[in-house]
Amino acid sequence: MKPEHAPTFTVEPWVIREPRLDLPKMGQTESIFALSNGHIGLRGNLDEGEPHKLPGTYLNSCYEVRPLPYAEGGYGYPESGQTIINVTNGKLIRLLVDDEPFDLRYGTLRKHERVLDMQAGTLHREVEWESPAGRTVRLRSTRLVSLTQRAIAAISYEVEVLDPGDDPAGALLVIQSELVANEQLPGRNEGDPRLDKSLDNVLEPEMSRSSDAGATLVHRTHKSALRVGAAMDHEVEGPDGIQVTSDANEDLARTTIIARVKPGETLRVTKYLSYGWSSRRSLPAVYDQVRAALAAARYTGWDGLVSEQRGYLDEFWSTADVEIDGDAELQQAVRLATFHVLQAGARAERRCIGAKGLTGDGYDGHTFWDTETFCLQLLSFVAPDAAADALRWRKTILPQAFERAAQLGLKGAAFPWRTIRGHECSGYWPAGTAAFHINADIADAVRRHVNATGDTKFELEVGLDLLVATARLWRSLGHHDPEGNFRIDGVTGPDEYSAVADNNVYTNLMAQQNLRYAAEVAAKHPRSASRLGVDTEEVASWRDAATSMYIPFDERLGVHPQSEGFTSHKLWDFEGTAAEHYPLLLNFPYFDLYRKQVIKQADLVLAMQIRPDAFTEEQRRRNFAYYESITVRDSSLSACTQSVMAARTGHLDLAYNYLGEAALVDLHDLAGNSDHGIHIASMAGTWTAITLGFGGMRCEADGLSFAPALPSSLSRISFGLHWQGRRIRVTITPGETEYRLVSGSPMRLRHHDEPVALAEDPVSLPIPVHDYVEPVEQPYGRAPRQRG
């Protein structure tokens, strides 16, 4: 089969290489090549800014407020939303060669290669370009967003003149390195008059200042009133006679570097960039903050930043790396996945981790339940400090969550379905407000984090507040029916092709765990709990609600309905649905989707992943087969979960196919929207599929257990994790699994239900042979792509 289009990227273990510029994939590559430390995010736009699909420079939680309109309003609908903004672009370095602007769309592009190096944490670019006038230059740029210096990004930019050209004195090179605020974004300011104008020119200039080789711009957003500072400084090396000047006005600061460069000579510019924002600090304070960060970066120097970056990543990869033998493409994808989740969370530091990290403007930059359920599943085991910070952020938005609960007539906290800074920004309540499960997902992330780290201080200082607030929510959201069942009616589970249903099994099981765990932690810390107003009666009422929790079961089919009554609904007409009519939500009304058996994303199946204790082996198998046949995976949050449960029910090759889908969602642009940012949760889900699926890992209060098994195409999977202060590595081969304690004190774990003591020496244990399992089927046309 001849591919219509050569692959955009080569398959290599540690780098993502785009060997030639793939213009139609520009949006996707901008996202994949995005660099971020969780505080600053720079999309992989070209240094010279154009051509682009979507220019993007983001600061975590730096947003503008915009009105949310409704054709018919309702009580409690949020009146305004928060949208991440494209802040001052400091990536821009424009080049003129003998007065010809360097622009790939003109002249001749002899070479264009970009390489994301996941060990170095840099994006490198190398270009050979012949100007329309016939001058050839080689351009090398390397960009990093520092993982060690949170406010800092830096770019090394080199231009080498390759040929003598007409003028023997060499080429006249002009480099304009810029800070540009209020960049015009494609698709805005044009067309549809109904288009929201509130995000045009969102940055109001407050200050601009330039020095010899640098400048600073400070702006303020109109409605959210956030002060944003961006500063740059430059170091220049090259032939004699270089002239460097800078100027700055309201929305544009520019350092201009002019040099006459002979063939074989190189002009090198190092650009240091710093960013800061604050909702409280004064103009001088923000100004000083970005200048100080810049001074520290210059003190460290380019080589120092590069070396720190590698050191940080070496340390990270030593545990986080997953090795896969037998599928080079998957090996690369899993590393990219891990790398992007790290980038999204590494230095977020008590701010949210958005669904796209800081790689694009998708979902308005909002964070959802994805963070707790998918990202933290990974981060608690490979970057536990980042995971703890993400949950600490949840604690900081408790006041807004209390207020929202009160507005909804509920007790405790109702966390927003989507937000940047804590306020509910969902404009469609059946798939927003009603999706209360996010509260139990946060509690589950606390439980998992405490189990993974053993951090009882965190449990007390962060966990307790979150658990009490969410337990109170569930207790007030549900009620006992006359038979004594505790019911939770009219809510929406993870599957967005159903909404506002009674007794969603996922929600009820998660709420049950939330209530139980809150009761347990409150009992463990009675004095602190008492300070939150918790008494023994309240704790007893949580336990009682958990015990009485109603979990519907369809005896006729022998499966759990996703929600009460679900299995009586009409089956979707999968055979009658053309491939181009997926995703269904773009081609069918919610009305139609909600009333039929068709599932966008794992819901009951996710319940089985998180609450294996609530299902018998038989139920797991039957449920998995049933839901497999009606799940269309129109969400990128599904394949990873289906992979886990496929592996756990013995469908190893199917699990492998789903793993491939989860891992390649952005590299292969499977959802068709990678241009708006990386699917961070699916990236994290890749790790989950490997560890919880093939590793059969479970992390409970009573310890860590594994039940490994490999799909037929892979000869080896090795993954590492932090576990209560230790580091361990698990290596699965077809016949056996090796457990190795990399650091830390001896521990116990379980391997296929057998206890194992792990100390200095690695332990290898055989993998039991799996029983034959009946194959399962997906809806017509919706099977995952076969790998290998």
Next chain:
Amino acid sequence: MKPEHAPTFTVEPWVIREPRLDLPKMGQTESIFALSNGHIGLRGNLDEGEPHKLPGTYLNSCYEVRPLPYAEGGYGYPESGQTIINVTNGKLIRLLVDDEPFDLRYGTLRKHERVLDMQAGTLHREVEWESPAGRTVRLRSTRLVSLTQRAIAAISYEVEVLDPGDDPAGALLVIQSELVANEQLPGRNEGDPRLDKSLDNVLEPEMSRSSDAGATLVHRTHKSALRVGAAMDHEVEGPDGIQVTSDANEDLARTTIIARVKPGETLRVTKYLSYGWSSRRSLPAVYDQVRAALAAARYTGWDGLVSEQRGYLDEFWSTADVEIDGDAELQQAVRLATFHVLQAGARAERRCIGAKGLTGDGYDGHTFWDTETFCLQLLSFVAPDAAADALRWRKTILPQAFERAAQLGLKGAAFPWRTIRGHECSGYWPAGTAAFHINADIADAVRRHVNATGDTKFELEVGLDLLVATARLWRSLGHHDPEGNFRIDGVTGPDEYSAVADNNVYTNLMAQQNLRYAAEVAAKHPRSASRLGVDTEEVASWRDAATSMYIPFDERLGVHPQSEGFTSHKLWDFEGTAAEHYPLLLNFPYFDLYRKQVIKQADLVLAMQIRPDAFTEEQRRRNFAYYESITVRDSSLSACTQSVMAARTGHLDLAYNYLGEAALVDLHDLAGNSDHGIHIASMAGTWTAITLGFGGMRCEADGLSFAPALPSSLSRISFGLHWQGRRIRVTITPGETEYRLVSGSPMRLRHHDEPVALAEDPVSLPIPVHDYVEPVEQPYGRAPRQRG
């Protein structure tokens, strides 16, 4: 008890009199005093235009298109809506007395009385006013919107000078009679920048022309491209030397009448107004149309118009009048109710009947299910031609309904939840698109109309198409579950405090009747049915679905759940809900309302009214009591239905209280929003409560039956109706009921299940004594006001 505010209206049998101007109630009186013939609607604004609450001049189905915005969009959401517009105001007659503008807010108001005469069909006004300069005049105006000449309204305007004043030559009176387009409406053009601007200056001028004593303006709407013509002519009588001139420009035409009037003399102006609009006709055609209508009106003359009006109404009241002895307030209210329903529908002629008729801008002028379920219930029996026309209008919008069904993936027709000209205008699908019951409500109105009139030509020419289209919808909307039940999942019934539920009993019963009746009518007209593609297999599939229709029943409680699972939901905390927190939808989120047992308006109880055959006597009683205890009546569509079922279950005094609430909703402004128009459905429901409730009337294919009973406070109720070409009158007194055939051939009916033959002589039959019934309870604080 001393009232804080004297009643706005006196209690009189045939008129609504406002004995003195009640400025704070201006909005309500503008609605109550609105005159309409179903084609033209003039709110009861003062002749001089100001002060006003809401100026309003409406033409049936004359609307503008406006965008419907969504915070988060979805497939199939309507992108634009239709909003009724305030057309050229021709009611305006300004007066200057010695150059002082006649304005009630200045000078001294010695007398101000307005009288709506329901026998004459006129609004009369009498004012004595002393100008700030001390000149006293008496003003008498009488306004009518002709029920006989559809395009015509007319105003008789007289000014009498009462005192000699300073100038013995008399007062100089200037009357400016106007047509004003694009009137500034209160609450628009100001404040909130997000406010929809698309309805400002909606009329684009196309032509203005004046003659000696008249003028014409033609405009066109921007987006809906409707051409609207308004014309006026005047006749003037008075002392010698009157000068009459007219001028017209784009948005204003004015006839100016100047006269010197001595004390005791009167200046009288008759203003003839005509209106026309068209989406197709040319400018000259529309111009000619309004001028021709005006010529006919002048030919008829004021006295002729007044006399025709009374003739029309005499004929109407001879059958439609309901006489009530024992409650003068109710007597008046019932006549006003009947009058306003007549006004809404009389000459609508294949256009919609809006929820507010043409009395205000409430609900954007849209029509809902109200028309078929409430208004036509009345009109089929007292103005059957108007009822037939309303259903003919539904037939004209079948193309849009077919298109909507196709968009929703359904067969047949999906009628819009709210519309003016046939397109779905609902911006909130859970209470719009999902409320499919409107389709069965239309079919029920066809069935009722055919039963009431015996009009088989109508059944074939109008009914068959509507029935086939709706039966097809239901067949594709429901499905058979593995047990063979025909289920209709994920729809919304009449109660808007529940939404998107499975097997709503009302919906399923109405769909069942729709399917059965469609099968019956198709079988009766096989050749016509065949032209619609109906074959015996299809008819069989309708019958089968009807037979298998699933009707959930809660065995534990012995009641029907409103929808499947409803009775397991948590009960609303009625005791904890303060009176000022009603209506609940303004104070609680839909999320909270939908998941609890709290009912806005009769749903299951309405099912019992329309489908008494589907319930046992015991079920009726138990269901009524159960739903009574959780229904808060936040909708004006509830009291009348509760009245019917209270009467039918023996709660006669409760039924009487509910009847009072339904009848007085606008006279007492019980919903607090009468300023935006009359609650036409509640008005119609008043008649329903009397006839179906106290009359125990049922109208089925096999005949008419009654089971009368009176509440203790009333000594007599008498009502008339058209029945298959006859006119009959039913008079209920405490002990017996008299049936009288007013005209037409002998007939049979049933009285309390006993057959009665009715010919020339009235028949009197005893009313059986009711068994004692257990009292029922309403939610805390929500009992209807006790009458009598």
